[in-house]
Amino acid sequence: MSLSRSLTDVTRIPGVRGALVVSRDDGLVVADALMEGVDGQAVAALAASLAGRMRGVTTVLGQPEPVLLMLGGTEGLLLLAPGPSGLLLVAVAGPEVNVAELRLGILAAAGTAY
């Protein structure tokens, strides 16, 4: 599976405004498919930072690394799924998205992307 295929699989889900593959350590965009108005650079940097902090929390708790992080706001959702090779798959969605479908979709993409 290629990076672009993974992004396409996620962005195909109705309500998704953008998807990115992000370098976990640097917080830099590796690949993206974004609608206008989504600030990819900011999403990448902040998502990587969030994932890093959650990794820290689970380490302290003696738990394995999370396979999915979901941040819900009044205007939409942010989902992060760690992948191999130090990469992170990130999806930005509006409130109308089918959350269950998006969860399955991003997990599948992160698992099969690389």
Add this chain to the structure above:
Amino acid sequence: MRAIERWVEPPLQTFLAESAARVTLLMTSSGQVVAQHGFTRSLDVMSAAALGAGILASTAELARIMGARPLDAVVHQGSAVGMYLAGFDTPRGRWLGLVVFGQETSLGLVQMFFARLVSDLARAAPAEEPPRQVLAEDFEDELNSSLRTLFGR
């Protein structure tokens, strides 16, 4: 944190808090220090500013020679720390930024918040005052005395 002018401090303070940078240096394009955080000696700041300005100036010149668009930023990544050097325009002319960061933050965050710092500085800059005479008419006596002291004469 020390700054040449007070208006630089709030945007720089915000940048430091949000980016978690360890060391930050703002300078003119000729390497003179405008503001800094994280250095201990004023003379070390000047050396860092001179070197940072040299790196960016030579990178920009390389880009020009190669017919490429100007390269506004340079990143050096070490095993424990990274360095981000970038040029940007301000109402006071071309400035340069040098940011040293560790593993507690990331290049993506530094870049993102640095872009915000640039916008904040552009908004905060007051109108430039005309140059003022600042030294007394007889400054040369003090200058000569200082130089004699420096040279042990």
Add this chain to the structure above:
Amino acid sequence: MPLVNFTTREITCKLVYYGAGRCGKTTNLLYIHGRVPEQRRGNMVSLATQSDRTLFFDFLPLELGTISGFTTRFQLYTVPGQVYYNATRRLVLQGADGVVFVVDSQARRFDDNMESFQNLQENLLDQGVDIRTLPLVLQYNKQDLPPDLIFAPPELDDALNFRGVPSLPADALHGTGVFETLKALSALVLQRLAVRAPGS
């Protein structure tokens, strides 16, 4: 213009030592570095080749102390003198508040001195700086060599000093004239910030 911080009362000036290859620019800075107390200077930064030729620049920050209530700092730079490095010379020259043009007084280096001086004028002009308005001091270095090998200061003045700027003889290796050169240029640079008496 020197950088002035009215809040912290600091002045910072950039002074550049310019001249042909091996004329004594780095030697000036090395002498200053050796004489000035450690707490009044930074470490000397020297970006040089393996054969100790300046590759990019030498840099030495000095803290002069207080002048008219302003903490005054100088940033001393040298440029690489070899003809090959003109691109880097232009970069180092940017933002200079004053220039010491170091002349190799040896007769056989006369053409190199002239070429370097011409080069200085061209590089300044490229940056929109008129050499006639920039604080400039000429240092006639290597005056310690046998008289039959060198030009005396009056001869060098005739050839180079069309502006009548301060010119000083020197032997930078042993420190002669180094302090005087820095003093002369410092005064010219800081003059721009000085209050003028009425009618002057």
